[in-house]
Amino acid sequence: xxxxxxxxxxxxxxxxxxxxxRRLEYRGYDSAGVAVQQNGKLEIRRAEGKLDNLVTAVxxxxxxxSVGIGHTRWATHGRPxxxxxxxxVDCGAVTAVIHNGIIENFADLKxxxxxxxxxxxxxxxxxxxxxxxxxELAKGALLEDAALAVLPRLEGAAALGLISAKDPGKxxxxxxxxxxxxxxxxxxxxxxxxxxxxxxLEHTRSVSFLGAGELAIVTATAVSFRTLDGKPLTKERxxxxxxxxxxxxxxYRHFMLKEIHEQPRAISDTLLGRVERTTGRVVFDENVRMTxxxxxxxxxxxxxGCGTAGHAALVGKYLxxxxxxxxCDVEIPSEYRYREPVxxxxxxxxxxxxxxxxxxxxxxxHEAKARGARVLALVNVVGSEATRAADDVxxxxxxxxxxxxxxxxxxxxxxxxYLFAIYLGQRRGTVDPERSRQLLAEAxxxxxxxxxxxxxxxxxxxxxxxxxxxxxxxxxGRGIQYPTALEGALKLKELSYIHAEGTAGGEMKHGINAxxxxxMPVVAIALRDPVYRKIVSNIAEVRARAGVVIALAHDDDExxxxxxxxxxxxxxxxxxxxxxxxxxxxxxxxxxxxxRRGNDVDQPRNLAKAVTVE
Ligand code: G6P
Numbered sequence: 001x002x003x004x005x006x007x008x009x010x011x012x013x014x015x016x017x018x019x020x021x022r023r024l025e026y027r028g029y030d031s032a033g034v035a036v037q038q039n040g041k042l043e044i045r046r047a048e049g050k051l052d053n054l055v056t057a058v059x060x061x062x063x064x065x066s067v068g069i070g071h072t073r074w075a076t077h078g079r080p081x082x083x084x085x086x087x088x089v090d091c092g093a094v095t096a097v098i099h100n101g102i103i104e105n106f107a108d109l110k111x112x113x114x115x116x117x118x119x120x121x122x123x124x125x126x127x128x129x130x131x132x133x134x135x136e137l138a139k140g141a142l143l144e145d146a147a148l149a150v151l152p153r154l155e156g157a158a159a160l161g162l163i164s165a166k167d168p169g170k171x172x173x174x175x176x177x178x179x180x181x182x183x184x185x186x187x188x189x190x191x192x193x194x195x196x197x198x199x200x201l202e203h204t205r206s207v208s209f210l211g212a213g214e215l216a217i218v219t220a221t222a223v224s225f226r227t228l229d230g231k232p233l234t235k236e237r238x239x240x241x242x243x244x245x246x247x248x249x250x251x252y253r254h255f256m257l258k259e260i261h262e263q264p265r266a267i268s269d270t271l272l273g274r275v276e277r278t279t280g281r282v283v284f285d286e287n288v289r290m291t292x293x294x295x296x297x298x299x300x301x302x303x304x305g306c307g308t309a310g311h312a313a314l315v316g317k318y319l320x321x322x323x324x325x326x327x328c329d330v331e332i333p334s335e336y337r338y339r340e341p342v343x344x345x346x347x348x349x350x351x352x353x354x355x356x357x358x359x360x361x362x363x364x365x366h367e368a369k370a371r372g373a374r375v376l377a378l379v380n381v382v383g384s385e386a387t388r389a390a391d392d393v394x395x396x397x398x399x400x401x402x403x404x405x406x407x408x409x410x411x412x413x414x415x416x417x418y419l420f421a422i423y424l425g426q427r428r429g430t431v432d433p434e435r436s437r438q439l440l441a442e443a444x445x446x447x448x449x450x451x452x453x454x455x456x457x458x459x460x461x462x463x464x465x466x467x468x469x470x471x472x473x474x475x476x477g478r479g480i481q482y483p484t485a486l487e488g489a490l491k492l493k494e495l496s497y498i499h500a501e502g503t504a505g506g507e508m509k510h511g512i513n514a515x516x517x518x519x520m521p522v523v524a525i526a527l528r529d530p531v532y533r534k535i536v537s538n539i540a541e542v543r544a545r546a547g548v549v550i551a552l553a554h555d556d557d558e559x560x561x562x563x564x565x566x567x568x569x570x571x572x573x574x575x576x577x578x579x580x581x582x583x584x585x586x587x588x589x590x591x592x593x594x595x596r597r598g599n600d601v602d603q604p605r606n607l608a609k610a611v612t613v614e
Pocket of ligand 1: 306307308309352353354355356357358361404405406607608609610611
């Protein structure tokens with residue numbers, strides 16, 4: 001969850017480190033710090049709160065040096081204070097560590113260190129690492145050898161960056177199990193480390209990704225790799241295609257708003273090259289290795305994903321069952337991994353994850369694989385752990401998503417799942433060429449329709465300003481729009497901190513009705529699909545209890561105005577692709593409610609973009 005960066009070269013490290021942290025602030029933002037090495041010693045600056053506080057601290061007490069590491073924190077062990085901010089240093093302040101993850105056995109490791117006289121200054125789990133390194137370095141070890149002696153003793157998850165004035169001019173970076181990425185970026189006479197691509201894009205697009213159990217030794221002119229049992233390792237260099245502009249705000253007030261508006265282009269990119277011109281068949285690239293025979297034999301599919309990706313999984317179940325006739329279930333990864341799931345022979349697990357680093361999703365993938373399932377990942381971030389853990393990968397191709405709350409990755413997930421369901425249906429004979437042609441034509445038309453919805457932003461903003469003071473919200477959906485109700489509620493609560501629930505309309509009588517009064521606005525997704533009449537009945541029940549209804553309806557639905565207090569309209573499209581359109585006004589609504597309430601939309605309190613700890 002935390003962001004880590006490092007620089008080694010000949011330029012002044014501090015502005016580069018702070019610039020990198022600025023790009024990674026979405027990973028954690030309760031405190032930040034940098035450590036720079038110069039003339040046989042380390043200089044540290046740390047600050048509680050947002051990155052700007054660190055910028056002030058550095059401006060008041062400038063640092064100089066061309067080797068350094070930086071960190072932006074999402075607290076797990078120890079409150080978000082300056083003392084608990086990373087980097088952490090040893091007793092002599094000559095070695096520093098930054099860490100993402102949790103060291104589960106830190107208390108066991110700490111006790112003997114304290115008994116031996118090490119002075120701890122924080123409440124974190126991380127600090128044990130640097131004191132353990134201190135003992136190894138005191139024996140004359142190189143930093144990488146000290147790391148190789150210490151890291152196997154750590155239990156849990158860790159991505160780490162280390163520097164030491166005792167072994168100057170280098171950064172050692174390592175990854176123990178799945179604690180989020182470590183990327184090495186190659187420059188000219190300088191090299192970088194970072195937990196995520198946006199921190200590197202301004203400087204280089206030539207990178208290597210560390211896998212679990214791997215370590216990198218990075219100097220200004222060379223990078224080498226080892227496994228954590230000390231063996232030399234050769235790693236591929238990859239050139240990433242994301243451009244730096246994609247990771248900038250480009251004039252928008254927030255990344256979230258930019259990403260909402262990017263959706264038409266992002267969906268076009270997701271669709272690009274996915275349909276074979278001559279046959280009209282959906283095709284994925286070489287990263288999908290399943291054969292047509294394997295597709296035909298699939299007995300069952302389980303879809304997993306956390307948060308927004310979990311809502312995409314619910315839509316995926318609907319699409320795959322409808323178009324390919326394969327029984328599907330949807331699981332929450334943090335539950336799936338611990339409940340001894342039954343995997344049937346030949347079963348496929350579809351893991352959906354924007355970052356490819358969500359620790360519970362990765363664990364569910366490993367659990368399923370160990371039980372004999374084939375694992376397909378739907379993922380955005382190239383080189384992420386999910387791409388390595390999966391047998392097959394379908395990329396979202398949506399560019400970097402920076403705002404903590406997901407928007408364009410969600411619609412890209414829905415489009416990829418739609419394509420995947422058609423792909424399965426074509427190979428299993430459940431979708432004939434004419435139906436394929438219609439379905440695909442609707443997908444290619446989606447960017448234009450989303451553009452039309454984005455054009456209604458002023459109206460949605462006005463609506464948001466009318467309702468921003470509500471304390472609770474209810475989102476109602478049925479059928480394929482049930483996940484849209486869940487996602488609309490999630491967007492609102494994570495951005496605005498208003499309590500919001502999403503529910504299936506048919507469930508209202510089983511408890512939710514007790515909450516309805518004139519103070520809780522109800523957003524009802526009432527599109528002209530097979531369950532339209534049912535949702536209209538639910539709306540009537542709400543209004544009979546003095547509830548206020550905001551209906552999301554098709555733009556040619558004349559009847560709905562008679563049922564609702566407010567109507568938001570979207571163009572008609574086919575039912576199966578419509579969740580990717582219906583969510584867009586809900587994203588804009590949540591954005592403007594949150595902005596009106598003065599919240600930090602890109603960095604909601606207590607949340608982080610990639611959840612790399614349990
Ligand atoms: C966090 C983010 C959500 C995201 C979820 C899953 O909670 O704040 O926006 O949906 O993680 O992330 P993933 O990268 O696996 O899609």
